[in-house]
Amino acid sequence: MSGTMTATDAVGFMVAIMIFSLVIMALSIGNAVFWGLAAYDDAKAKNNNDALMWGLLVGFLGWIPGIIYLCLRNKGINKMIYCPNCQFIHRIVEPNCPNCGIQNQFAMPYLTPMNAEYARKAKRNLIIGIVLCALCVIAVIALVIYFVFFAVQIAEYSGSYSYSYYW
Ligand SMILES: [Zn+2]
Numbered sequence: 001m002s003g004t005m006t007a008t009d010a011v012g013f014m015v016a017i018m019i020f021s022l023v024i025m026a027l028s029i030g031n032a033v034f035w036g037l038a039a040y041d042d043a044k045a046k047n048n049n050d051a052l053m054w055g056l057l058v059g060f061l062g063w064i065p066g067i068i069y070l071c072l073r074n075k076g077i078n079k080m081i082y083c084p085n086c087q088f089i090h091r092i093v094e095p096n097c098p099n100c101g102i103q104n105q106f107a108m109p110y111l112t113p114m115n116a117e118y119a120r121k122a123k124r125n126l127i128i129g130i131v132l133c134a135l136c137v138i139a140v141i142a143l144v145i146y147f148v149f150f151a152v153q154i155a156e157y158s159g160s161y162s163y164s165y166y167w
Pocket residue numbers: 083084085086087088097098099100101102
């Protein structure tokens with residue numbers, strides 16, 4: 001860098017910071033939306049009646065409700081039932097009794113094409129959320145690097161300003 005800091009440089013710096021901020025903001029919002037959608041779709045896939053609540057909580061509040069959701073998400077499908085035929089205790093989502101093999105009618109609402117579709121969407125939204133999260137981190141790192149380079153440039157400029165008396 002030559003030792004001249006012009007007004008154009010300062011304007012360029014401010015514009016760059018503004019663009020960085022907008023990109024980071026957009027990525028953060030997109031990130032929140034897709035994590036919220038992923039939680040909603042995952043809850044729907046598991047016939048959770050609070051799917052909307054979880055989607056909103058994760059979308060607006062982020063990782064804390066996200067972790068709570070992860071701990072609770074399989075509660076519904078892990079519910080234990082008695083086989084009406086042999087009294088064997090098994091998970092409600094088993095399509096057949098693991099003991100006697102009789103068809104488990106209670107599993108039917110969990111195994112519809114809708115459940116599979118929601119599970120597919122949850123996976124897709126989760127991947128998009130992870131990608132946006134990574135891009136957001138990269139944008140923040142780029143902003144920091146840009147900031148440091150600009151600060152170094154100013155420092156060099158101030159340095160050359162004082163040296164200029166010597167010639
Ligand atoms: Zn049975």
